[in-house]
Amino acid sequence: MKVVVCTKQTPSTTAAITLNNDGSVSWEDAGGKPNILNPWDEYGVETGIRLKEDGKASDVIALTTGAPDDTVGLKTALAMGCTEAIIVADEAYAGVDTLGTARIMAAAINNIGDVSLAIFGRQINGDMGHTAVQTAVKLGWTPLTQVTAINEIDDDRIVVERAVDDGRETVEAPLPVVLSVSKEIYEPRYPSFMGIRKANRVKIPVWGNDELNLDDAGGSKVDWSDIYDIPAREGTVQMIDSDDMADAAKELVDSLFEEKVI
Amino acid sequence: MSAIWVWIENKNGEISSISKEVIGAARTIAEELGEDVVGIVLSDDVDAVAAAAFDLGVDEVMGSEDDTFAAFRVTAAGPTVAEMAKEEEPAVFLAGASVQGSEIAAWVAAECDAGLIADAIALEVDDEMVKATCLVYNGKLMATTFVTDGTQCITLRNRAFAPAESTGDDGDADLVDAVKTEDEIGAKVTGFASAGGGVSLNDANIIVSGGRGVAGAEGFAPVRELADVLGAAVGASRAAVDAGWIPYEHQVGQTGKVVAPDLYIAAGISGAIQHQAGMRGSKVIVAINKDADAPIFKIAQYGIAADLFDVLPALTEAFKERL
Ligand SMILES: Cc1cc2nc3c(=O)[nH]c(=O)nc-3n(C[C@H](O)[C@H](O)[C@H](O)COP(=O)(O)OP(=O)(O)OC[C@H]3O[C@@H](n4cnc5c(N)ncnc54)[C@H](O)[C@@H]3O)c2cc1C
Ligand SMILES: Nc1ncnc2c1ncn2[C@@H]1O[C@H](COP(=O)(O)O)[C@@H](O)[C@H]1O
Numbered sequence: 001m002k003v004v005v006c007t008k009q010t011p012s013t014t015a016a017i018t019l020n021n022d023g024s025v026s027w028e029d030a031g032g033k034p035n036i037l038n039p040w041d042e043y044g045v046e047t048g049i050r051l052k053e054d055g056k057a058s059d060v061i062a063l064t065t066g067a068p069d070d071t072v073g074l075k076t077a078l079a080m081g082c083t084e085a086i087i088v089a090d091e092a093y094a095g096v097d098t099l100g101t102a103r104i105m106a107a108a109i110n111n112i113g114d115v116s117l118a119i120f121g122r123q124i125n126g127d128m129g130h131t132a133v134q135t136a137v138k139l140g141w142t143p144l145t146q147v148t149a150i151n152e153i154d155d156d157r158i159v160v161e162r163a164v165d166d167g168r169e170t171v172e173a174p175l176p177v178v179l180s181v182s183k184e185i186y187e188p189r190y191p192s193f194m195g196i197r198k199a200n201r202v203k204i205p206v207w208g209n210d211e212l213n214l215d216d217a218g219g220s221k222v223d224w225s226d227i228y229d230i231p232a233r234e235g236t237v238q239m240i241d242s243d244d245m246a247d248a249a250k251e252l253v254d255s256l257f258e259e260k261v262i
Numbered sequence: 263m264s265a266i267w268v269w270i271e272n273k274n275g276e277i278s279s280i281s282k283e284v285i286g287a288a289r290t291i292a293e294e295l296g297e298d299v300v301g302i303v304l305s306d307d308v309d310a311v312a313a314a315a316f317d318l319g320v321d322e323v324m325g326s327e328d329d330t331f332a333a334f335r336v337t338a339a340g341p342t343v344a345e346m347a348k349e350e351e352p353a354v355f356l357a358g359a360s361v362q363g364s365e366i367a368a369w370v371a372a373e374c375d376a377g378l379i380a381d382a383i384a385l386e387v388d389d390e391m392v393k394a395t396c397l398v399y400n401g402k403l404m405a406t407t408f409v410t411d412g413t414q415c416i417t418l419r420n421r422a423f424a425p426a427e428s429t430g431d432d433g434d435a436d437l438v439d440a441v442k443t444e445d446e447i448g449a450k451v452t453g454f455a456s457a458g459g460g461v462s463l464n465d466a467n468i469i470v471s472g473g474r475g476v477a478g479a480e481g482f483a484p485v486r487e488l489a490d491v492l493g494a495a496v497g498a499s500r501a502a503v504d505a506g507w508i509p510y511e512h513q514v515g516q517t518g519k520v521v522a523p524d525l526y527i528a529a530g531i532s533g534a535i536q537h538q539a540g541m542r543g544s545k546v547i548v549a550i551n552k553d554a555d556a557p558i559f560k561i562a563q564y565g566i567a568a569d570l571f572d573v574l575p576a577l578t579e580a581f582k583e584r585l
Contacts, residue, residue, distance in 0.1 A: 027399075
């Protein structure tokens, strides 16, 4: 069974983000690694690799779309144990929204061919996993989001647990499916030293629109150009003197009642 | 193109709290846009939900009644709502940024080739266009975004909008047939366990959170005692979750839940940027930390620089006296 893991390179979580005068955004990281594999995608990569180790998956292919040199995430995925990586990059795809990303993912998955499972991370930073569902719609497959465990999987069906809004659900679906996995699924492994060395030697193939033949992937229906700093939280902290704890507690409680927070 | 559609999450005839907030948000922009609010209800029993939706001030209810909608499945609901949307071309489609709301919005936007904005914390109307404020770059920057053409699909963050209030209105739902039969729907739900006990982080007005400073699973006892007195949910930093002191469901932050309660009490939490990403939208933040220089004090309104094992029990007592 072929498994595709969709991953994205994102700014490091500790990166200092700068809003430039021209409205563009850049970032730097004191640790010298400004870009990383989207932390949520580590769980997707781990899930793919486990399926291989359990003898269920033959290939675990890491897939991304972005700029041609957005390979940090893919290298990490390879170093963790993915068998292959593919990057989709084409000028025609610049600045796509989630739906554009989904069209590209779906076309690439069709181009890979014979894929039974496409695994996504839960989210990037607040898009709440729209891409997984939208890729499923474009493929005509069943999306199963927020998966916390794979209970059973064979060549033509899967049974998973999902974290839904008010509890946990067990769902059964015929393959192929698109999964988005939550943090509870497995603890992602660290890439091994050998894995990192091997990954660094891999030449990652770049696919463009010549391979995917999309006539409508480009562009975005969402305008994201108006980016600004978060207004500071108003006021400064009021420290409550803690010499007598009962008094301090009473003072805080009184203030909270006065502010009608309680 | 007209009308503001609102996806109405429902279970056992009741509308979820996030959907009440979405109706509230829709009603505020409806006046400025001069459009009607249409509640979209899919259920195995639409009547009770429709009545509740009219009472919350929607102008119309459209939907579909079918056994396949008993428990929400996007593979059942998505195709039906997408077909309705292709037919009626709503100007705006709003849903909560819950698991369910995100799925239905993503599905409808994908089938209708519409633009989709996730997790808005504020909406405004500007020249007949809805503009949505969102956090971007891991909550480090903000953006005002809009959909450039076609239906504007937007999901709204939990607790960022005031819920709609009762109007006493009533009306009849306008129903269409379900698009998919049970056999055509890929996913079958074979089990369900409801989130056990306690107040959930998503719905909580008050959250009391513990971090590495609680120093062990037992250290959450004073956190829980305060939470119980306040009817609050219990949160945690990743350090506490990673240490195995409390399950992941409780984690607040960039890789946990994003919350915005009226009151967030952080005990023994330093206030790392990833933790802040999940809670800085709280109305009032109280920080309790031994270290007076901890970054959490920079975003708090009230701070007590002392040992949480002294402060929390004292607070519990002080609240007991007032409540
Ligand atoms: C990719 C990534 C994602 C992350 N996602 C999240 C996330 O979602 N949520 C999250 O919380 N973190 C997240 N983190 C981790 C984050 O960077 C911090 O490591 C974490 O928030 C620290 O937790 P803490 O504040 O409990 O621990 P510490 O930073 O160790 O702080 C403990 C604090 O407790 C105080 N203290 C100790 N004992 C007491 C006492 N008896 N009384 C009072 N105060 C006391 C100390 O002074 C200290 O300030 C993420 C990190 C990465 C790299
Ligand atoms: N450009 C991309 N390339 C590959 N995968 C992506 C890309 N964007 C999003 N994804 C996948 O979609 C998931 C959810 O992203 P989002 O819908 O943006 O929250 C991520 O965790 C990835 O698995």
